[in-house]
Amino acid sequence: MHPNEKIEYDTIESLVKENSTVLDLGCGSGELMEILTEKKKARCQGIEIDEEKVYACVRRGLSVFLGDLDSGLEDYEDQTFDYVILNQSLQELKEPDEVLQDAFRVGKKVIVGIPNFAYYRSRALLCFRGVAPHAPSQPQPWYETPNLTVITIKDFLTYIKTKNYKILKEYYFNNSRRIQLWPNIFATRALFVLERK
Amino acid sequence: MTETEEVSNTAESAGIVETQYYRYNPLPGTFLMENGQSLPYIDVAYETFGVLSPLKDNAILIAHAFSGDAHAAGYHENDKKPGWWDNMIGPGKAFDTNRFFIICSNVVGGCQGTTGPCSVNPEIGVPYGLSFPLVTIRDMVEVQHSLVRYLGIEKLHSVAGGSMGGMQVLQWMASYPDKVKSAILIATAAKHSSQQIAFNEVGRQAIMSDPNWNNGQYYQGASPAVGLALARMVGHITYMSDQSMEKKFGRKQKSEKNPLKFAANFEVEGYLHYRGTSFVKRFDANAYLYISKAMDLFDLAGDEPLHNVFRGASFKVLVISFKSDWLYPSYQSLDIVRACKLAGLATSYVEIDAKYGHDSFLVETEKESQLISHFLNKVE
Numbered sequence: 001m002h003p004n005e006k007i008e009y010d011t012i013e014s015l016v017k018e019n020s021t022v023l024d025l026g027c028g029s030g031e032l033m034e035i036l037t038e039k040k041k042a043r044c045q046g047i048e049i050d051e052e053k054v055y056a057c058v059r060r061g062l063s064v065f066l067g068d069l070d071s072g073l074e075d076y077e078d079q080t081f082d083y084v085i086l087n088q089s090l091q092e093l094k095e096p097d098e099v100l101q102d103a104f105r106v107g108k109k110v111i112v113g114i115p116n117f118a119y120y121r122s123r124a125l126l127c128f129r130g131v132a133p134h135a136p137s138q139p140q141p142w143y144e145t146p147n148l149t150v151i152t153i154k155d156f157l158t159y160i161k162t163k164n165y166k167i168l169k170e171y172y173f174n175n176s177r178r179i180q181l182w183p184n185i186f187a188t189r190a191l192f193v194l195e196r197k
Numbered sequence: 198m199t200e201t202e203e204v205s206n207t208a209e210s211a212g213i214v215e216t217q218y219y220r221y222n223p224l225p226g227t228f229l230m231e232n233g234q235s236l237p238y239i240d241v242a243y244e245t246f247g248v249l250s251p252l253k254d255n256a257i258l259i260a261h262a263f264s265g266d267a268h269a270a271g272y273h274e275n276d277k278k279p280g281w282w283d284n285m286i287g288p289g290k291a292f293d294t295n296r297f298f299i300i301c302s303n304v305v306g307g308c309q310g311t312t313g314p315c316s317v318n319p320e321i322g323v324p325y326g327l328s329f330p331l332v333t334i335r336d337m338v339e340v341q342h343s344l345v346r347y348l349g350i351e352k353l354h355s356v357a358g359g360s361m362g363g364m365q366v367l368q369w370m371a372s373y374p375d376k377v378k379s380a381i382l383i384a385t386a387a388k389h390s391s392q393q394i395a396f397n398e399v400g401r402q403a404i405m406s407d408p409n410w411n412n413g414q415y416y417q418g419a420s421p422a423v424g425l426a427l428a429r430m431v432g433h434i435t436y437m438s439d440q441s442m443e444k445k446f447g448r449k450q451k452s453e454k455n456p457l458k459f460a461a462n463f464e465v466e467g468y469l470h471y472r473g474t475s476f477v478k479r480f481d482a483n484a485y486l487y488i489s490k491a492m493d494l495f496d497l498a499g500d501e502p503l504h505n506v507f508r509g510a511s512f513k514v515l516v517i518s519f520k521s522d523w524l525y526p527s528y529q530s531l532d533i534v535r536a537c538k539l540a541g542l543a544t545s546y547v548e549i550d551a552k553y554g555h556d557s558f559l560v561e562t563e564k565e566s567q568l569i570s571h572f573l574n575k576v577e
């Protein structure tokens with residue numbers, strides 16, 4: 001686990017009710033699913049594109065599919081899961097809007113974690129140094145990043161508004177601290193609990 | 198049960214094993230084959246590896262593929278070649294015999310010890326031949342179930358199998374959902390596609406057009422070896438991939454060419470001939486017809502949606518397919534995965550990036566081993 005992810009995992013753990021059903025899209029090596037399974041007795045299902053990470057999930061005894069999020073959700077019936085989680089995977093999708101729509105279809109609540117490319121240091125990278133901004137949590141250069149989209153907190157809030165989704169809870173983090181003030185400038189990551197209106 | 202003598206040259210193997218026999222002798226009228234006919238009894242050839250725990254809760258049933266048999270691992274006395282899945286079954290291997298008690302039995306309708314068309318019909322004293330009832334995957338599973346009960350096992354830790362073995366696993370999931378804690382399905386399908394049936398039909402026609410086949414009555418004379426070898430040649434092509442054949446044979450030709458016009462000078466030709474003729478020594482042509490037909494007839498859900506078959510079950514499922522397998526392509530595994538998802542089963546699925554086509558599950562076993570051993574560790 002990346003040390004900065006702990007606060008997000010703790011937050012998500014506090015949000016998920018006991019015995020819930022959870023679909024984790026882009027579940028990585030399954031750390032979060034393991035936490036939710038052990039501490040919340042959640043029934044979790046993950047989808048992950050990286051073969052090695054899928055093996056790690058199986059090693060943890062978790063249920064996981066090797067597959068592409070852009071095509072993985074059509075099989076599920078409406079409202080199958082109490083929560084669908086997209087933690088730091090939205091920016092890696094080809095069709096983020098379609099995946100989110102599907103997530104709202106199969107999940108009663110959707111938990112989305114995003115990096116914030118409008119963080120002041122990322123802004124400075126572009127503004128003063130003339131290099132493409134990268135999220136502090138994802139320092140890879142442009143030719144190695146898994147990200148397909150550059151996204152900011154403001155972008156996401158605008159998107160939520162236009163799509164008529166409802167924000168139930170919002171959390172902003174700077175590395176491992178929670179912050180309140182001017183998140184689009186000072187937060188490195190954000191976490192939302194969302195619902196269909 | 199199993200003789201597990203420590204033999205130095207078979208270290209890390211399941212050791213020396215012996216095929217055992219059990220006679221399934223149901224009360225008259227209690228066991229009917231799926232087609233309605235009955236058999237007086239069925240002898241079942243099986244092998245076991247590892248030790249059954251006092252609670253009898255560590256048993257795993259391995260279902261073999263089309264041409265497999267009960268000899269899944271270890272060595273028979275004075276034999277140089279180990280069982281067909283020896284790289285997967287043994288101490289410390291994917292199916293770890295230090296922990297698990299592994300059972301593998303030859304299917305009914307087969308020809309490697311379990312009653313099949315080449316067995317003698319006790320009522321008339323000659324081999325059954327085509328009077329043997331049509332066999333289905335469900336019949337195979339019924340016989341396995343009776344063996345498991347005979348061994349005193351209430352619930353299996355897992356049922357696992359590739360190809361036709363996977364079909365039997367599916368049938369276990371449908372027929373005995375409460376008797377399995379987990380299921381491992383490898384390179385398999387809930388029903389054959391038109392293409393799969395087509396290849397099997399070519400094999401059957403090769404056998405039936407051999408004059409020696411004689412409507413299945415050849416046990417007193419020459420066997421339809423040419424037809425059976427030809428059937429196996431076609432089969433073998435479908436088990437490999439373009440890439441694995443290219444790597445193994447390319448366009449290589451024998452250095453000393455046979456001057457005959459159409460001699461098998463390409464290495465791939467020689468290989469197929471070798472595979473065909475060696476198959477004839479161990480396989481019965483009628484069994485080929487019966488078993489290949491059982492696969493073609495298998496259709497677990499029929500007209501129902503597949504997920505209905507698994508509703509209410511609670512076993513864990515692992516589904517594995519292989520990227521280069523064009524005989525049992527991944528979409529067929531995904532159909533199974535989808536049904537498991539909809540039935541709410543805890544399911545994992547991986548398409549392994551393997552190069553050896555359908556044969557990958559037998560030969561390219563590194564990742565498959567990892568997945569299976571980790572999966573089995575977490576089945577409770």
